[in-house]
Amino acid sequence: MFTRFRSMPATAMAAVLGCALMATAATPVAAKEKPKKEDEAKKGTTIAVSKGFGPAVKKMMEATNAKDVAALQTALTEGEPTASTTEDKYWVAFYQLQLGILNKDKATQAKGLDAMLATGITPPESLATYNFFSGNFAYGDKDYAKAAQRLEAAKAAGSKEPQLDVLLMDSYLQTSQVDKGIEIAKAAIEAQRAAGQRPSDELYVRPIKALQTAKRNDEVLDLMTLRMRDYPQPQVWRQTLFTLLQQSGESKEIALDVLRLMRATNSMLQRPEYLEYAGLATEAALPGEVVSLIKVGRDTKVIPTPDAKLDEIAKAQGERIGDEETTLTAYAAKPSTLSNPKVAGATGDAMVGYGRYADAVPLYKAAVAAGGDKELWTYRMGVAQALAGDVAGAKASFAEVVGPRKRLAQLWLVKINTPAAAPAAVAPATGN
Template identity: 60%
Template sequence: MFTRFRQMPATAMAAVLGCALIASAAPAAAKDKPKKEETKKAAEVPVSKGFTPAVKKMIDATAAKDAAALQAALAESQAGATEAGDRYWHGYYTLQLGLLNKDTAAQDKGLDAMLDSGVSPAESLGAYNFYSGNFSYVAKNYPKAIQRLEAAQAAGSKEASLSLLLMDSYLNSNQVDKGVALAKSAIEASRAAGQRPSEELYVRPAKALQAAKRTDDLLDILTLRVRDWPQPAVWRNTLYILLQQSGDNKDMTLDVLRLMRATNAMTERGEYLEYAALATEAGYPGEVVSIIEQGVSKSVFQKNDAKFGPILETQGERFKADRPGLLADANKPPANPKAARATADALVGIGEYAKAIPLYEGVAASDPVALYRLGVAQALAGQKDAASATFAKITGDRTRLAKLWTVHIQSPPPAPAAPAAAPATGS
């Protein structure tokens, strides 16, 4: 003969379980009181006839919130909990003792006993496994956290932080590929639900990929990050990696700096100085003047700065002398493909994007750099669809830049909220 006792519904448990979550926030279920219909549907677990008196003592002690009596009843009955249902209820009231005493170790122990009994109600497995996995995560027992959180996921748990906890458990167990795959899946699920994904879903995998020196994969996740969190600081963090990769390739470095400028990611005096130096060397005085004036307007340096002042003076004079001829050249057939691209580059540098586009188009089929810069000119001219189509054709060493430009022109304006801490990149 069996006696059945009603367990606490999963929603009620969520309201009292004290879990230190990765995002330092209570799970959604913890914000709601259990509904009457949920209580009615709470499953029942059988207890053996011989263990029934012990369970009744536990019920009475719990109802009276008498932790000492409950602890005594648990100690007295432990050896007699031989049947699966008995072990479940012993674990259940161990959990209650942990709740009364705010003892997370006892709560975790109780959850383990309930789950290991094998008779936990199916509708509660998601909640039990989630909280057990959360306790394991906090204790840095990542293998157990993975086991429990995977089980919670399989049981249909909808806890908002489940993916984040499981992802980080994978990463901390050196299962980087699993962690990254889960992060990407969670990111797209959040977007599909009309929500902006947690930044932790990008930052934590990025740190793991950086530690593993997997730069291409790192840039993949950071590209998703700037898509969803397009703040200038996030762009800067991503593009600084490309600056490091460009090495001594001055042409490539200049293109990276141009995207940094377009995304408002330039903040340091040294970046402006490098940009000005490269544009001077390449023969774009108008672009030099423009970037220095931008630095002055943003108070990165003063107009009479010892370095920038002389550059601004000499390049300003050269630009005044060259500008009429440059604009005239824009309306003439170029002498050769090299001259066409050089003229177009100079026109983009002074904001004459519409005049540069036909010149790029004339040589883009045979010049990969011109094709890429055609996309940039179209983007800066506000021709988003044309720019996206052009960037989709880019192959070779500017492929990553083309993808990032595409993200930039398709992204909504950045939200004012400050981004989470980013993985260190030496910037």
């Protein structure tokens, strides 16, 4: 009896990914505005101070230029009561921001930014920056509603901060606005891909985790499938296929197909999946596939040496092979084989087990033509074509798969269309 490794307690939902997002981005650079009408006029923005506030703001500016924290604090304390207009209050807030930057005090920076934005006269050219950092600080304080509001304003003002979409998406996810968060994530993903950039893995990982929490399993796999385009590393393939395996129910045939794709993507990274795969292939009478599978596990050191259970399976299946491979060619050409859909398909499976992918294709075609399970044999024909290097044929076959293997067909298309993965940091799986 085969072992379902995915049923073990330690293997609950490998795709729950919990990467830590940085709470805050870089400290905002001090703005270049100076409280002098002529300087602002050169930029197209005028924020003039009142006559009574002039001496105070001059001291603030001089202290800031000198990077004298004590002098700036004194100037603010003395000057704030003399600020009588909205413009004056804007400059008080501006120099509060400068004080926070000099002190590396995020709370003071956030206070200054909020006060500046509250005046309603922030120069248009500064709205993107100030709203982004205000939202960034709010995110760090876990005030996600405020963070979303500020980050939306930053985006509307044209902010190009690389972390904006991630922070905005997660602000919505943290306030249980899952659909809004996913909408932002998907738009950001496609925009970045269109620009020739690889999207941040956070744009996939955090929505996936939120969808798992909401038990929206089909959407989990939708997003995991999209993620494979940009992060096709073996451990990411394993997370995705493990999740699909969890949802395969009691279908041994589908489970076997999932594990075959895991093998094809080099994502069989732990012993238990080899044990389940070997058990399923043994029950399906595919000794060639079992023996070659265990050899891969040994070569990659995933299967230890010795391994009593898998060594026993390999020995028994090796003996069972006999002269099977040498007789397959003649057997495959018999009319009685080609006219019986189950026999034709099973013979195709045996061919694949021995690595004879191109030879398996006519047998799968015969299984379909003889009235066999079209979804099953068309899918496996696509796999054989893909493994044989017939990309066009594989794509055409997978496009016809509309039944329970549709998700697997989509993932095979991702594998076909995705270049070999380069090393990259990806979100780790939890569990097995």
